Amino acid sequence: MRLDSAQIDDVLDEFGRRGYLDDGVLAEQLITAGVERKGQGRVALSRALSQRGIPREVIESALSELPDDDEARALEFARTKASSLARLEHDTALRRLMGQLARRGYNGSVAMSAAKTALAEVTRERPSSGVRFVESD
Numbered sequence: 188m189r190l191d192s193a194q195i196d197d198v199l200d201e202f203g204r205r206g207y208l209d210d211g212v213l214a215e216q217l218i219t220a221g222v223e224r225k226g227q228g229r230v231a232l233s234r235a236l237s238q239r240g241i242p243r244e245v246i247e248s249a250l251s252e253l254p255d256d257d258e259a260r261a262l263e264f265a266r267t268k269a270s271s272l273a274r275l276e277h278d279t280a281l282r283r284l285m286g287q288l289a290r291r292g293y294n295g296s297v298a299m300s301a302a303k304t305a306l307a308e309v310t311r312e313r314p315s316s317g318v319r320f321v322e323s324d
Contacts, residue, residue, distance in 0.1 A: 210241050214249035226264040228257050231292025258300065261293045265305035273309040280306055 190198070199208070206212045214236055221227040221235060229250055236246045265284055272280035281302050288298035 210245045211249065213239070214241050214245050215252070218249055218253060222253070222260065226260055226291055228261065228288075228292035228294070228297070229253070230294065231290075234292070257293060257297050261288055261291075261297050261301035262304055264288065264291065265301040266308065269302075269305035269309040273306070277306065277310075 202208050217236055217239065218232050221232045225231075227235070232253075233246055233250060236249070237243070265288060268284055268287055269280075272284055275283070284302040284306065285295075285298045288301060289295070293301070
């Protein structure tokens with residue numbers, strides 16, 4: 188099927204009317220999906236929008252509407268991962284959890300705080316095995 192220029196204009200007008208060609212609407216949808224499904228931070232969200240070709244000013248505007256709750260979202264994500272890392276040596280668990288948070292776009296200080304808090308919570312909640320090792324003669 189081949190469209191003439193008048194039909195193409197009609198399709199573009201209809202798409203525009205429905206909001207299909209609005210970068211702002213797309214940015215809002217991608218941010219919502221990134222936050223709710225992927226637990227992404229601002230850095231990852233900005234990168235994803237840039238990769239889609241959304242203009243910088245549209246990205247900044249859309250991100251300005253996002254609540255400043257990176258710390259809470261990072262901690263929520265860290266809590267979901269901390270229990271699976273609790274069996275590891277503390278520094279290893281901390282490094283891995285911080286890496287996971289960094290890949291989701293949380294900056295260093297936010298990632299460090301969330302990782303430390305989540306690992307500390309898991310350590311406090313973990314029951315002791317009751318086995319104690321003492322030196323003997």
